[in-house]
Amino acid sequence: MNIKLALSPAVAAGLAILGILGVAVAPQARSLIAASGDRPLTLAAETRLDVTGETAELQNHKLSLGPVSVQVSYQAVERPSDQENNLQLEIFYNGTPYITTAATTYYFGSVELIDLDNNGVPEVVLGAFTGGAHCCLAYTTYTWDGSGFQAIPFAPLDGGGGEFRDLNQDGQIEFITLDNAFFYTFGSYAGSFPPNVILSFQNGQYVDTTPQFRDYLRSTAWRMYTVYQEQADTPPALNGLLAGYVAQKIRLGEYQEGWNFMLAHYDRANDWGLVNYDSEGNVASEFKDFPAALQSFLTRLGYLDEQGNPQPQVNRSPAADPQLSDSLSD
Secondary structure: OOOEOOOOOHHHHHHHHHHHOOOOOOHHHHHHHHHHOOOOOOOOHHHEEEEEOOOOOEEEEEEEEOOEEEEEEEOOOOOOOOOOOOEEEEEEEOOEEEEEEEEOOOOEEEEEEEOOOOOOOOEEEEEEEOOOOOEEEEEEEEEEOOOOEEEEEOOOEEOOOOEEEOOOOOOOOEEEEEOHHHOOOOOOOOOOOOOEEEEEEEOOEEEEOHHHOHHHHHHHHHHHHHHHHHHOOOHHHHHHHHHHHHHHHHHOOOHHHHHHHHHHHOOOOOOOOOEEEOOOOOEEEEOOOHHHHHHHHHHHHOOEOOOOOEOOOOOOOOOOOHHHHHHOOO
């Protein structure tokens, strides 16, 4: 039986498979992979299961941590396929079954027991890949509320999905991802560099705590700047990067610095994102230049208020924004 029990983060395994499939991985997704190597490998093997297209069929494979256990069944399928729900879970609390659930996953998927808030009762995190070019990873967290398990689904995530990691070494696990609304808005997938979104799990729900992790945010902002330097001679890729850079600087409380940098360096010949269309193909909005389009975009997402003031505490959690998937493309 070919079962892969991995101690590495799901995003690393997932994007490795994307590479095997010949899929291009954007710079910001590669940066998540590089960062994932810093995560302490403290989880016992039986708390996590990674499956791939080569994994043999599983029936009631058991994972357990503290009072929570899961029985996992899996059958690999190829895309396209009429077979759905090929990754099945039954979740137990103190040996009593409480919920049965399933997801459809192609190429790879994962199930992990991880105590996100360090309260002694682990959450169950299900990760499924939809099988597109580089999109999407669908995460659902199951958390015990005292009488049963509540499901918290994320909108499908592009850009490598994300990773669970204790960023500040306080025993609580953060979820680190990217604001997927920035993909394709002002450039191609590879030409986009979305800002960070960092979530903490508090009182049974995910909370956007991004501004609290300044060192991580500043590290990403520096990577954005170095990518800008590398791509300065290829203007078509600049605006997608600069959009993310301005948002990243808002999170750091440095909006004006980021905005002024964008004004000095954006590609004035690139019209990507200046005209937006509705679902029927009609022009919904049109802007004279990139700064005007970016200001409108940041206002719509909440990074700026209606008066143009920066909002570092904007909530961009994929658990709170089910429309996030509207900006994704597979």
